[in-house]
Amino acid sequence: MQATADDLPHLRDAMSLAARAAQRGNRPFGAVIVGTDGARLAAAENSATTDNDVAAHAEMNAIRMVCRSAGQAQLNGAAIYASGEPCPMCAGAIVRFGLRRIVFGRSWSTLAPAIGTQAAGVHVAVGAIAALAPHDITVIGPCDLAQHHIDKPGMVTT
Numbered sequence: 001m002q003a004t005a006d007d008l009p010h011l012r013d014a015m016s017l018a019a020r021a022a023q024r025g026n027r028p029f030g031a032v033i034v035g036t037d038g039a040r041l042a043a044a045e046n047s048a049t050t051d052n053d054v055a056a057h058a059e060m061n062a063i064r065m066v067c068r069s070a071g072q073a074q075l076n077g078a079a080i081y082a083s084g085e086p087c088p089m090c091a092g093a094i095v096r097f098g099l100r101r102i103v104f105g106r107s108w109s110t111l112a113p114a115i116g117t118q119a120a121g122v123h124v125a126v127g128a129i130a131a132l133a134p135h136d137i138t139v140i141g142p143c144d145l146a147q148h149h150i151d152k153p154g155m156v157t158t
């Protein structure tokens, strides 16, 4: 399955947030959550270093943002756009809280060398975790924005 034209602005913004996270000294990840009505519910970046919170991944920050601003129920059926393939922690939260569509940019295999993941890191593909859900979850990625003629990460101004 491919990303649609409706997906691309959200994915582009997630990539832009990833670049901003890196500028602030955090790992380069961003995430956007869009509700079932198409309205954007949250846009967040990784803040693990600056918040001294190992769980402050972009996806977790976006999920928390939705819960605080609109309520957890808004996550049901929502879509999440992540600059990189969600890690097992975030994928578990995405499944647990009822999001139904995951669109991500870079794959873990291309991200891990770039961010210097510690040896203790373990990776399970987001698609494998989503497949364990009791409901259908669409997983799309990796998506190369360059193929869609959209600015590359780091070239988007905010």
Ligand SMILES: [Zn+2]
Residues within 6 Å of the ligand: 057, 058, 059, 086, 087, 088, 089, 090, 091
């Ligand atoms: Zn994560």
